[in-house]
Amino acid sequence: MKKQRIVVKIGSSSLTNDKGEIDQEKLNDHVHAVAALRKDRHEVILVSSGAVAAGFSRLGYPSRPVTIKGRQAAAAVGQSLLIESYIEKFSEFNIIPAQILLTRTDFSNRERYRNAFATISELLDRGILPIINENDTVSVEELTFGDNDMLSALVSGFIHADQLIILTDVNGLYDSNPRINPDARKLDYLEQITDEMLAGTDSGGSKVGTGGMKSKLLAAKTANELGVPVFIGYGKGPDKLQEILKGRGDGTYISNSRLSSINTTRQWIALHSEATGKIYVDKGAEEAILYNGKSLLPAGVFKIQGTFDKGDVVEVIGVSGLLGKGEVRYSSEQLKQEIAKRADERKTEAFVPAIEVIHRDKWVQVKI
Numbered sequence: 001m002k003k004q005r006i007v008v009k010i011g012s013s014s015l016t017n018d019k020g021e022i023d024q025e026k027l028n029d030h031v032h033a034v035a036a037l038r039k040d041r042h043e044v045i046l047v048s049s050g051a052v053a054a055g056f057s058r059l060g061y062p063s064r065p066v067t068i069k070g071r072q073a074a075a076a077v078g079q080s081l082l083i084e085s086y087i088e089k090f091s092e093f094n095i096i097p098a099q100i101l102l103t104r105t106d107f108s109n110r111e112r113y114r115n116a117f118a119t120i121s122e123l124l125d126r127g128i129l130p131i132i133n134e135n136d137t138v139s140v141e142e143l144t145f146g147d148n149d150m151l152s153a154l155v156s157g158f159i160h161a162d163q164l165i166i167l168t169d170v171n172g173l174y175d176s177n178p179r180i181n182p183d184a185r186k187l188d189y190l191e192q193i194t195d196e197m198l199a200g201t202d203s204g205g206s207k208v209g210t211g212g213m214k215s216k217l218l219a220a221k222t223a224n225e226l227g228v229p230v231f232i233g234y235g236k237g238p239d240k241l242q243e244i245l246k247g248r249g250d251g252t253y254i255s256n257s258r259l260s261s262i263n264t265t266r267q268w269i270a271l272h273s274e275a276t277g278k279i280y281v282d283k284g285a286e287e288a289i290l291y292n293g294k295s296l297l298p299a300g301v302f303k304i305q306g307t308f309d310k311g312d313v314v315e316v317i318g319v320s321g322l323l324g325k326g327e328v329r330y331s332s333e334q335l336k337q338e339i340a341k342r343a344d345e346r347k348t349e350a351f352v353p354a355i356e357v358i359h360r361d362k363w364v365q366v367k368i
């Protein structure tokens with residue numbers, strides 16, 4: 001099999017028990033399976049949950065803490081215990097793990113986003129196994145990834161993974177929660193995650209996990225949009241991940257032939273950037289950028305709102321509302337001058353083509 005880049009996300013329920021301890025047997029099973037993938041020359045990135053679930057009992061909590069400070073304190077203890085176990089178990093295979101703790105701001109800040117990408121790439125080039133988790137101890141509640149399912153989807157998009165494998169305590173997606181409905185039917189293959197599926201899936205999960213199946217579906221939808229096929233399910237034994245790659249996993253495969261990778265800049269614009277201004281365009285420009293795959297030229301811009309610098313991200317508004325977001329190649333001041341200049345040139349017929357306001361490679365359309 002061709003060498004692939006695989007992101008494996010392991011949920012809390014697949015690493016710990018209900019009492020707030022690491023289940024060494026479960027962890028060992030994952031380590032063997034990851035080592036088998038690496039032996040086949042695949043690149044692996046682990047996104048491992050379990051810090052809170054592994055840490056809370058040592059702080060004297062009877063179950064997963066509900067307060068933010070309780071969870072953050074439990075994660076501080078549990079994360080080191082987790083990494084300690086991973087280092088010990090992976091050493092049997094001469095695999096060196098690297099701990100990477102990320103916050104939402106590491107994605108929204110462009111420089112930090114680039115740094116994280118460069119570091120993970122360097123680790124992979126040097127044969128190290130990155131083990132990623134959210135930096136729970138310092139994450140601010142309104143500014144989190146939501147859960148590690150979404151973090152794994154964002155990571156798999158950003159490093160252009162060939163496959164995202166989400167391991168959990170249930171063997172895939174059912175048409176209703178199988179823990180509540182014994183007649184629930186398992187879905188083996190899905191072409192895509194629809195809004196109806198999302199609306200119909202509950203967010204109840206295990207005692208130690210967060211988000212339940214709903215957060216996995218949201219993550220799978222995001223990963224697919226970034227060009228990455230997804231598997232959600234279960235497995236046991238050293239060859240479980242190899243079996244999943246061969247299409248024989250016990251779970252749900254979510255993929256279709258239309259998936260295509262999106263460059264990292266466009267991913268950042270779409271998912272993490274904050275627009276600093278608005279640009280209003282006429283009908284001709286709207287058609288050019290939406291339907292003809294063209295870049296946005298100053299000729300189509302008639303109004304600017306807000307103050308922005310060259311390189312900032314702005315929203316583009318057309319006759320039908322918000323069209324998308326893109327990286328602008330003028331500051332707001334320069335663009336105002338350019339529009340005025342263009343109007344004069346048109347009168348004197350001295351029109352010369354200008355540089356794009358937004359190049360199509362740095363443009364992301366909203367779904368219209």
Ligand SMILES: Nc1ncnc2c1ncn2[C@@H]1O[C@H](COP(=O)(O)OP(=O)(O)O)[C@@H](O)[C@H]1O
Binds near residue numbers: 012170175176204
């Ligand atoms: N439609 C569904 N299909 C499968 N599982 C579901 C569904 N709806 C809810 N669930 C629940 O989602 C749980 C897995 O989510 P969670 O506990 O957050 O896992 P993890 O810790 O692996 O992230 C399952 O144990 C199951 O109870």
Ligand SMILES: N[C@@H](CCC(=O)OP(=O)(O)O)C(=O)O
Binds near residue numbers: 053134136147149209
């Ligand atoms: N960052 C948290 C994980 C939160 C989370 O999403 O958990 P899970 O639903 O088990 O993947 C931790 O390590 O405890």
